[in-house]
Amino acid sequence: MAEAKELFKEFKIQSVSEFFRRNAAMLGYTGKIRSLTTVVHEAVTNSLDACEEAGILPYVRVEIEELGREHYKVTVEDNGPGIPEKFITHVFGKMLAGTKAHRNIQSRGQQGIGISGAVMFAQITSGKATRVITSTGDDKIVEAWVKIDVDKNEGKIVKKEKHPNPKGWRGTRIELEVKNVKYVRSKQGVYWYLKLTAIANPHAHIELIEPDGKLIVFPRSSEEVPKPPVEMKPHPRGVLTDDVYRMAKRTRRNTVRRFLIGEFSRISDKKVDELVMYIAALRLIKTEEDKNVQEQFYERLMNEEVEKVLKSFGRNWRKVVKEVEKIMEKPPEKLTWHEAEEIVEAFKFMKFLAPPTHGLRPIGEENIEKGLMGILKPEFVTAVTRPPKVYSGGIPFQVEVGLAYGGEISNGFDLLRYANRVPLLFDAGSCVTTLAARSIDWKRYKVDDLERAPVVLMINVISVHVPYTGTGKQSIANVEEIYNEIRLAIMDAARKLQTYLSGKHRRLYQVKRKKTFEKYVPEIARALSILTGEPEEEIKNYFLGFIEMKFAQSESEERAVPAEVTENA
Amino acid sequence: MAEAKELFKEFKIQSVSEFFRRNAAMLGYTGKIRSLTTVVHEAVTNSLDACEEAGILPYVRVEIEELGREHYKVTVEDNGPGIPEKFITHVFGKMLAGTKAHRNIQSRGQQGIGISGAVMFAQITSGKATRVITSTGDDKIVEAWVKIDVDKNEGKIVKKEKHPNPKGWRGTRIELEVKNVKYVRSKQGVYWYLKLTAIANPHAHIELIEPDGKLIVFPRSSEEVPKPPVEMKPHPRGVLTDDVYRMAKRTRRNTVRRFLIGEFSRISDKKVDELVMYIAALRLIKTEEDKNVQEQFYERLMNEEVEKVLKSFGRNWRKVVKEVEKIMEKPPEKLTWHEAEEIVEAFKFMKFLAPPTHGLRPIGEENIEKGLMGILKPEFVTAVTRPPKVYSGGIPFQVEVGLAYGGEISNGFDLLRYANRVPLLFDAGSCVTTLAARSIDWKRYKVDDLERAPVVLMINVISVHVPYTGTGKQSIANVEEIYNEIRLAIMDAARKLQTYLSGKHRRLYQVKRKKTFEKYVPEIARALSILTGEPEEEIKNYFLGFIEMKFAQSESEERAVPAEVTENA
Amino acid sequence: MPKSKAVKRSQPREHFVYDPQKVLSKLEEYGRRVLEDIKSGKNPYFDIPMRGLGNVYFDEKRKVIKMGDKLSRRYFLNVAHARKFMQTLLTMSYVKRLVAEGKHASLREAYYANKHTIPGTKENTFEDQRESDPIIEDLERMLGVLREEMHLTADRRGYIYGDIVIRDGEDEFNTSKLGMGGWAVPGTVEHLQFVEVNVDYALVVETAAMADRLIEEKFPKKENALIIATQGQASRGVRRLIHRLHYEEGLPIIVFTDGDPYGWYIYSTIKQGSINLAYLSEKLATPEAKFVGMTMDDIERYGLKNVTEKLKGIPPNKKGGPTGDYKRIMEEMNYPWFQNKEWQRQLQLALKMGVRIEQQALANKSLEFVAKKYLPEKINNGELLP
Amino acid sequence: MPKSKAVKRSQPREHFVYDPQKVLSKLEEYGRRVLEDIKSGKNPYFDIPMRGLGNVYFDEKRKVIKMGDKLSRRYFLNVAHARKFMQTLLTMSYVKRLVAEGKHASLREAYYANKHTIPGTKENTFEDQRESDPIIEDLERMLGVLREEMHLTADRRGYIYGDIVIRDGEDEFNTSKLGMGGWAVPGTVEHLQFVEVNVDYALVVETAAMADRLIEEKFPKKENALIIATQGQASRGVRRLIHRLHYEEGLPIIVFTDGDPYGWYIYSTIKQGSINLAYLSEKLATPEAKFVGMTMDDIERYGLKNVTEKLKGIPPNKKGGPTGDYKRIMEEMNYPWFQNKEWQRQLQLALKMGVRIEQQALANKSLEFVAKKYLPEKINNGELLP
Known part of the structure; x- marks a missing residue:
């Protein structure tokens, strides 16, 4: 040995x-x-x-x-x-x-x-x-x-x-x-x-x-410098004990209360008061020995019944609240690990406004359209920037898509993936953007065969914390909230494409439609002549005249429509 | 701004x-x-x-x-x-x-x-x-x-x-x-x-x-402590310039020659002489201005024609070799980046023995069998440890598999994956072990429905550098050499399982087979009686007697076989 | 036991008249209406009674399926209708010529006769017989005439054997004097005359092999019966023949099929007509037909368990069920004419036992069993299903 | 132009004799051999000539497909053979009883008659008709007799119309005096006698609709022809009837099918027999039959381009081809009896044009066109394919 x-x-x-x-x-x-x-x-x-x-x-x-x-x-x-x-x-x-x-x-x-x-x-x-x-x-x-x-x-x-x-x-x-x-x-x-x-x-x-x-x-196609993203204070739902503990050591605020209000988002003076009650309630619940009763308390706490929970512990509760209140008034550097832990645990039971999203900087619909138009030179382009959303309870994100069709784009679908504007070039298969794009029933939007259509779809997922699938950061994880937002954005853009395509096809369609009726006229005339004994040529003229008349009417009816069509052209 | x-x-x-x-x-x-x-x-x-x-x-x-x-x-x-x-x-x-x-x-x-x-x-x-x-x-x-x-x-x-x-x-x-x-x-x-x-x-x-x-x-099922893996010197084919440069700075050897011989595997005194010629040749080739001629020289160098290449540059070559020789004799810490680069480039043209594999420590067939038997208590167990192989030209690896069947194993195939004895629990889908195991035609080996068979397969891939697919290190990349080795190992083990299963099934089969013939006898007897007029009962007895006789013969013929069957039982 | 106790020939109740002029005038009337519409600037159309389950009902009193009054309107100036509108007129003019000239054409001939390329296009008037057949069905509903009355014949199938004398044009013959072959029933039977009918009833048999078995066993002679072999689903000619024999000659009709959902469907079609041809049931159906077998009870009664076969598909109580035969049986249980305890019992039994039994399975007993025992016993004792 | 110039009735060359005793003695002989084997401790077996393409050849001289001499040996003591060995014996004993008692049974009846559960097991002697039919085929090859000679009848299909008098048992009738219906051909025609044959040739017609068209147009009378409607692929009864009419009565046989690989295959089967039934070709085939149409040349000649239809499948020069109709045509090009320039030309044309043409497409000209012009012209000018 x-x-x-x-x-x-x-x-x-x-x-x-x-x-x-x-x-x-x-x-x-x-x-x-x-x-x-x-x-x-x-x-x-x-x-x-x-x-x-x-x-x-x-x-x-x-x-x-x-x-x-x-x-x-x-x-x-x-x-x-x-x-x-x-x-x-x-x-x-x-x-x-x-x-x-x-x-x-x-x-x-x-x-x-x-x-x-x-x-x-x-x-x-x-x-x-x-x-x-x-x-x-x-x-x-x-x-x-x-x-x-x-x-x-x-x-x-x-x-x-x-x-x-x-x-x-x-x-x-x-x-x-x-x-x-x-x-x-x-x-x-x-x-x-x-x-x-x-x-x-x-x-x-x-x-x-x-x-x-x-x-x-x-070349540059927009003269506007995007505003830099701004720092966002952490949301109480997104922090670990260690974060609170270490932030407290570093802060320049002079009480825990001010520290919490000043360095976290969505924490107000009133919220700190509420926090005190929750911490007190949690301390009291931990004194309960019957596990079942304890579970019930936790559940009620989850349902915002904090006051009722406190009161159910008899008169004692006021004393505990007082003790907790003291924590809030001490200098943050004196905050103990255990206290930080209590704060974070209480956060989990409390309701907060969704985290702020002002720090997110989408490219913007106009700029996406400019970018796609400038580089790809398509015949049609549209973009959708969705409002910010939150995933995992506390992480804000935002989705935007651009859709370009025809023009100099060659046939075959291309998906351009971005996370915070950075192109993702690898691991496309497992990426939520790919999954969402594939889940769309493109036929509904007049794109009959996606694999052969001249379509480029760009998707940009913006977040303080993009959930990558791997450390290579080339593929975004299939988080349900993000998946759904991407789908909504694509469908929105695809609807605009559909409107465009319909308009383009409608004009051709009218001409074709009239021919549809005209071509049958000789057949009909011959048959009716046999059935009724009237001269074939005469019958033919009745029918052709009828078609002319009807199409003159319908043309004028349908001419109102194209306005809606050219919206994105 | x-x-x-x-x-x-x-x-x-x-x-x-x-x-x-x-x-x-x-x-x-x-x-x-x-x-x-x-x-x-x-x-x-x-x-x-x-x-x-x-x-x-x-x-x-x-x-x-x-x-x-x-x-x-x-x-x-x-x-x-x-x-x-x-x-x-x-x-x-x-x-x-x-x-x-x-x-x-x-x-x-x-x-x-x-x-x-x-x-x-x-x-x-x-x-x-x-x-x-x-x-x-x-x-x-x-x-x-x-x-x-x-x-x-x-x-x-x-x-x-x-x-x-x-x-x-x-x-x-x-x-x-x-x-x-x-x-x-x-x-x-x-x-x-x-x-x-x-x-x-x-x-x-x-x-x-x-x-x-x-x-x-x-519980422990083997009393033998595996020998710890030993350090292996790097193989010349597996190093970058930076490695050579930094190793030279750190070494305690006093000449570059001794440094190369001492700290790399497969480099002998003679190899260093050869290295000198290759470096000289490369220097000379770089003086050639015609790109086509240059390419030809590179190719000839690849074909070990180093001397001919040197000589084709006229008398000058001896001078260049002399210069290079000097490098080998200077203290390693004086080695320049450029010289290290020349050495690494020359390595790429030279032939070396495959890297040593003595540092690899497989679990070993006996120990795998003990491990599987001890923990899973199967009815049959076998293991195969393949000889070491090399991938990517310079990285040694070794594959071993264990196969357990029946006994306390419940129905349904289980694959236990290991890299250097460490269990891999995640990302099974993309792992080369999974791919190799799935590629086997198990039916050939008498495992008719793998998904419902009581089979456990363990695979251990051993290497100084296991090529993981991701940084989570839970899945081994599909490297062809490794894939092939795993397949060979599985097939070898599966053959032994097959032999076992054949023996087990054969005994049941003989009884069933005899019944197959006997059940038709009454039908045949009745039909033959109608056709020939002879009594049904008599015909029946002829046939039953015939079957008895034939099976007595064949039983004795087939009794010789089981020896081969019990090999692994 | 007196012979044919339960089965008696009754008095005729119909006399068939066929008037080609009626068809011609209807065709002309429809043509003229279209012409008037177009002249007055109206979009011309045809009103066609809709096909399918949604537009039929069971006439409880007369016991036949009848067509409802739902119409679908086929316009000329409608992209979805124009082609069919043209095809309708084309077919109408063809029928006019056929009837006027006294010619008959098969459905396929009618298709080919009307198929040609529309000038100036690459489009044909009809691309496929699947386009022309429905138009002919439409005309039947629209004009209220049988396709046979329009001189369009369906594919023929089926033959008969028995002591009856038929006149077909100039020919007169006894269908029991034609060897084992019997007489092949033509596509159209409107023109046939029954000169002599010396049988007590008609036995409609699903398979040719069974009909031939009965002929070999001399069943028609011994039992005084007419054998009508349908060779599968009864063709329109055979069904029209059955209808005429029953209503014009008073012959009781007894149907003998395999004991399976397909066999019962054959019976059902003979008796009541098919859903698709509801509009024809008054001329094609024979609601008073009775059913002799095979029934599910026969399996037990005659010890045939061994020669049953499993129903196909998934039973109703299993996941994914009912499908296949089971689904068909469930559908048949809902037929109005099967709303009686005898049939419900048979169909329930089929679901429960999960097997079918073929006519020819009776051969498992002996070849003559069906002719000597099974049929005479059941028919003469009146053990028939309604 | 003299009538029927190109088609003449010739002298009879065969006389049909049917001896049930021959079948019985063969069956007994085989049974006895098995018994001898088992008594002497040998594994008993049957030697059965192999079916399929590998064991047939074309007898150039007699122009028929014949069976080769490859045998497959079916042992009792062989796991793969035992069940079939048992089934062979079971079927042999059944056939012995049928023939001895002078009864006929359909293939399906034979299946049911022999199906039962093997005592002490859950196994049936036959699970499925797909098990019993091949055994019967095996017996035909093994014993060298037609299944009809073993009193096993195939499904019947087809009818005839024309001025011939047939005796079937006690009945005697003229098949042109049976109205439009014609006479249905039974499954077995061995027992028929031809009392009078007043026609010049027999026209074999693929579709019932076309046969009916010709009857309606009075073609049989005007052209002195017998119409034989096969209703698709010719049944064994019909083929045997054609064979007998040709060899026993000297009637020229002219075949009229659709112009497509299936139609030509029907012709081919009438003429030479099918590969599967090669062992029967001497009794079923009529190598001297001729073909009147439809041909690919007809399309051009009669302006029928409009009513052709596309062949199905992938042509040989396209990726993945040939499949479907194309594949079938390619196969037919290799039939020994199509090794002549007329047929090669037709088949090549079909490949090139990629279309098919149906008999009924002639209705595109007019209903009477086929009877008044197409057939008389081609037949009387002898424009027939070999």
């Missing part, structure tokens, strides 16, 4: 970069095509987010240069706010760090590893540092080569130069050299990724230079 | 614990039932690994106590080597740290977060520290309460006591208090997990005390 000490001799600390290497797939670095797309995604997302926060109309230029076999240089340049010199290592070098990942906010990236992962990927495949050129528009341009110190687990600038900035250039340009990747124009590749990004961000001008030198421009 | 500095004001560092919270699902903490199973898994895996390394026959006791609604205490106690006091925080407190995750070794856990994840999970759900009681068998028992300092990202002992150890107790007992979990006896729960663990570890005695006080014992 080996000695314990001996066994532990080799015990070493695993660095974050090692963790990265072991979990590359989870971070999007899996497969040669996808890895390249991920690198571009991280850089473009950073650019778009930065522009958005600074209120700048983004101009993003992506260049992919082939340096050798499976060896590329990726350059992404934007006209964003630039990065202050001292933050460069933080932005590009710190693993598990992010500008916003710690906030309760709808964001494009949720990995918390983002662009530093790209830097890391470049480093382990090519050994090269990432070159960053940036200026905030002041008098200097900073050029820095950033690497990750794999032992210390932080970024370091291996070389830095400063240049004058006579023309006041502002923006950031980063160059990453990567190996073991491949540029292919597939639906998982960079081209497709940028195309989808352009559709969802009509305010962005995006350019791509492919390895063969071809320039592709996805 | 906002100023960049303002935007970056809120920039904060994300702690590892925050990372944990954001990625809990990936680490197995998703769903109330699964989270509890994961906690138990981490603790039990630690215990079994520790025992194995120390050569101890494990005795593991798991107790689940229900403290309240979705609130449990999990206690896991083992008779392992114990943990030296100073390593306690490392083992339980350091996130992203692991005893073995950095080594090239087959291990039960590959997350690199392991038990500290469980500690973290306990902490954020119940707020409680994890209680650890351990002794290496010396004169003291250490009792420590461990927490994770979420800001500093490391473990801390919040309270520690030492006790005397008069009886020389050795082992580790940990107690975790967790909330938001649920104990259910489902196929994703603790009971099932431990049952599967017991089957794959017949040398372990495992006990479970369920929340209602019920004790379940999975």
Whole structure:
């Protein structure tokens, strides 16, 4: 038997970069095509987010240069706010760090590893540092080569130069050299990724230079910078004890009551009073020994009968309420774990308004239509943005869809999936968007054969917390509330498409209809002539005259209709 | 437009614990039932690994106590080597740290977060520290309460006591208090997990005390401690430039040549000489400007024509080889990224022996049979351990299966999946083991209706690097080499089952067969009597006598066969 | 036991007259109405009594299915109607020519005669016989005449054997003097005359094999019966013949089918007409027909359990049921003419036993059993179902 | 143009004799052999000529399909054979009784007569007629006799009309004096005698509607022809009747079917027998029969394009083809008796045009067209296919 000490001799600390290497797939670095797309995604997302926060109309230029076999240089340049010199290592070098990942906010990236992962990927495949050129528009341009110190687990600038900035250039340009990747124009590749990004961000001008030198421009079709999403205070139904406990330690408020009112949504002064009663009630219920009676109390509490429950414990209840009230008045940093636990437990029994949704930033119907029209050039386009909803009791989300038909769209159904505006390129099969889109009876909407129709459907699911099915974050879980919202949105858009298609078909139909009757006239005339003995030609003329007359009437009746038809044309 | 500095004001560092919270699902903490199973898994895996390394026959006791609604205490106690006091925080407190995750070794856990994840999970759900009681068998028992300092990202002992150890107790007992979990006896729960663990570890005695006080014992059925897996040096085909570069910085060897020979598998002195030629050849090829010619050279290099390639560059080649040779003689820490890159590129053109497989530790046919027999009590059991194979050119793996039939097994097919002996409980549908098992034509092996047959199939895939489909590590990717090996193993086992079943069925069959003929005799006799006029009774007796005679003969002929049948009974 | 005690020939109650002129004038009248409508700028139409269960009722007094008064209106100027409107007129003009010229045509000939490409299109006047047959049915309902009266013949099937003399045009023959073959019943029997009828009753037999068995066993002679073999569901010709023999010659009609929902349906059709042809029941049905077998009681009584077969489909008390034979039996239990305890008992028994029994299963006893024992016993004792 | 120039009645070449004793002695002989085997401890068996395409050949000289000499041996002591062995003996003993007693039974009666539960089991001797019919076929091949000779009758179908006098037992009648109905052909025609045959040829017609059309148009009288309506595929009775009329009475046989693979198959069966019944072709087939129509050439010649219908299935040159009608045509192109340029041309044309044409489509011209023009023209000019 080996000695314990001996066994532990080799015990070493695993660095974050090692963790990265072991979990590359989870971070999007899996497969040669996808890895390249991920690198571009991280850089473009950073650019778009930065522009958005600074209120700048983004101009993003992506260049992919082939340096050798499976060896590329990726350059992404934007006209964003630039990065202050001292933050460069933080932005590009710190693993598990992010500008916003710690906030309760709808964001494009949720990995918390983002662009530093790209830097890391470049480093382990090519050994090269990432070159960053940036200026905030002041008098200097900073050029820095950033690497990750794999032992210390932080970024370091291996070389830095400063240049004058006579023309006041502002923006950031980063160059990453990567190996073991491949540029292919597939639906998982960079081209497709940028195309989808352009559709969802009509305010962005995006350019791509492919390895063969071809320039592709996805032009801007909206001049309006979307408002950046705002941070939303957590909803009492969405927090764990640990959250409350740690928030209490950090807060600058001076009582627990103020802390609760100030740092959570939907908690008012009155709600805190109610909370006190619930906590008191829960304390009293726990003193009850008969399990059945206890269950009944819990149930009544669930039905908002808190006062009755309290009173059923006799006079004692006022004393307990007093005790609990004291908690609310003490400094938050003195809140104990147990007290935090009591608060969270009470939250579960209380009724709250649904969480606020003002932090959600949909693309908007108009912008979706612009995006689809600008990039796909269809014959018809429509979009639906649904009002925000909540899932799992406390997490707000919102669904929007765009539907484009005909024009330059080739036959065959395409589904463009987005989560918080970010295109999802992988794992389409299990995604709630796919399931919802497939569940629609398209025939009802005059799309007879979806697989051969020139239809593009885009779906964007927006949430502070999108429920992905996997850590690759490429597929949204089949949450019932989201599924239903997507269906409603699609059906709404499909109805508009149906109206359009009906109008288009109706005009052809009238002509065809008249012919339907006319063609039978000779047959009818001959038969009636045999039956009645009257001359065939005469009978024919009676019938043709009758048809003319009727169609002249009906044409004028039906001419009123097209107004409704052209609504979306 | 906002100023960049303002935007970056809120920039904060994300702690590892925050990372944990954001990625809990990936680490197995998703769903109330699964989270509890994961906690138990981490603790039990630690215990079994520790025992194995120390050569101890494990005795593991798991107790689940229900403290309240979705609130449990999990206690896991083992008779392992114990943990030296100073390593306690490392083992339980350091996130992203692991005893073995950095080594090239087959291990039960590959997350690199392991038990500290469980500690973290306990902490954020119940707020409680994890209680650890351990002794290496010396004169003291250490009792420590461990927490994770979420800001500093490391473990801390919040309270520690030492006790005397008069009886020389050795082992580790940990107690975790967790909330938001649920104990259910489902196929994703603790009971099932431990049952599967017991089957794959017949040398372990495992006990479970369920929340209602019920004790379940999975007794030991083998007295042999499996040899711990050994570390395997990396195979040249499986390394990236970054690996070579960093290993060179760390090595204690004093030349690159010795470094290569010493720290990689399948590299000999002669191979290094060969490597020199390949690097030289590659350098020369890169000087060639005609792309077509270059391609031809690459191809010839692939065909081991390195000398011819070198010579085709004229006299110059010797000079280049000399230069490369110098690299091999310099101290490894002086190796540049570019040189490491050249080495890795050359590796791709060279031929190597397949990687060594001695580090793989299958359960073994005998132990699988013992495990299945001991836990499931079937009527028939067999197992097949295939020889090691390699996938993706450089990663060794090995497959074994066990097949149990009848006895106390209830009707309905069950597949028990393992990776490195660890039960896989989730995502069965996409797992290569499921696909392979389903692809078998069971009818061929006398299992007519698999879904209703009393059959249990266990499959264990062993590898230094099991290719999981997702970061949840619950499903093995459909890698062709692995798929084929699993199929071969199943078919081999199924053949043995078939032989068994044939023997069993044959005896019943003979009786039935004789009756088949006898029942027609009266009909035949009557008809023949009508046709020939002979008495019915007489004809009957002729026929019955004939059947008796023939079956007496055939019985003796067929009695020779059963020898082959009982082979595995 | 006196012969044919329970079965007696009665007095004739109908005399058949066929007047082609009636059909012609009706056709002309309808044509003229269409012409008047169009001349006055009205959308011309036909009113056609609706087909199907929704538009029939059971005349309890006269015991026949009759057509209700629901109409469907077929317009010229209606996209959904125009083609059928044209087809209706086309068929009407064809019938006018047939009747006027004294020719007969089969349904298929009528289809082909009227099928042609509409000039200037790729469309045919009729694409399929499935288009022309319903139009002819429509005309029958609309004009209130049999298709036979429009000189359109259905497919023929069935033959007869027995001591009756028929005149067909110039020919006169005794259908028991034609060897074992019997006389094949033509598609139209309107023109037949019954010169001599020397039998006591007509036995309508479902299968040709059973009819041939009875002929081989000389049953018609011994029992003084006319055998009418339907060869499955009775053709319109056979049903019209049965109707005429009963009403014009007073012959009792006794039906002998397999003991299964199909056999009982055959009986039902002979007796009351089918739902689809409700409008014809007055001319085609014979409500006074009786049923001799096979019944469910026969299985027990004659020890035939061994040669029954399982009903097809799912019984009503099982999940997904009733389907197949069971469903058919359930439907038959609701027929107005089966609302009597004898038939309800038989049908209930069938559901309960879950088996069927064929006529030919009687061969399990012996070949002559059916002719020597089964039929004479049941018929002469009057053990017949209503 | 002289009447019936191309079609002449010839001298009789066969005289039919039927000897029940032959069948009986064969049955006894086989029974005795089984008994001898079992007595001497040998596994008893029957040798049965194999059915199906693999065991037939075309006798070029005599122009009929004949059975080859491949045998399948059916043992008693073989799990796969035992039940059939028992069934063979059961059926043999039944046939012995039928023939000995001079009774006839239908296939279904034979099935019921032999069906019973095997004592001590839940198994029936026959579960289904699908079990007993093949045994009877086996016996036909094994004993070399027609099932009719074993007194087992097939379902009857078909009727005849024309100036011939038939004696059936005691009855004698002229089949043109039976009104429009004609005479129904019984299942067995072995016992018929042809007293007078006053026609020049027999016209075999596929559909009853067409036969009735010809009768209505008085074709049999005008053209001195016998009409034989097969009503679809010719029954064994009808085929045997055709064979006898041709060989015993020298009547030329002219076949008139739809112009489609099914019609040509009907012709083919009349002419040469079917593959399944190859062993009977000497008694059932009439290789000298000729074919008048419908042909593919008729479509062009008589302007019938409008009333053709599309062939069903996928043509040979399309993916997944040939299926359906196309496949059938391809098969027919390989029949030995269609190996002549006339038939190859017709079949090729059918493939190319992708259409079929029905007899009744001739009604598109006029009702009397077929009787007044189409048939007389083709037959009297000898425009017949071999």
